[in-house]
Amino acid sequence: MAQRYTEEARERLIVWIRRKMEEFGITTEALSAAMSTPTYRDAKGNEWTGRGEPPDWIKAAERAGVAREFFLQAPTNLKNEEPAVSAFFRPRH
Secondary structure, eight states: OHHHHHHHHHHHHHHHHHHHHHHTTOOHHHHHHHHHSOSEEOTTOOEEOSOSSOOHHHHHHHHTTOOGGGGBOOOEETTTTEEOGGGTOOOOO
16 A cells, blocks of 8 residues: 555656646756756866766866855756846845
8 A cells, every 4th residue: 555655646746746847837858958957167168067076177176275166057047048046146135
């Protein structure tokens, strides 16, 4: 019975995810692209997803005192591919 509950819960979750994707205009192609888009990028075009061991260019920058977050790319709004700036910057009160 636990296996049946797990399958039912999984199916309900998939339905919910699909509804949210439709609500926000996210296509499976955009989702796939967002998952494979490099998280870190430097001015020379070096890229890293943030998974696995950091590449030499990140290590060199950190040894030079540059924070890894400096290379962090802003997430994009999947509807129109514009940076979702509000996700990182909130107005000060």
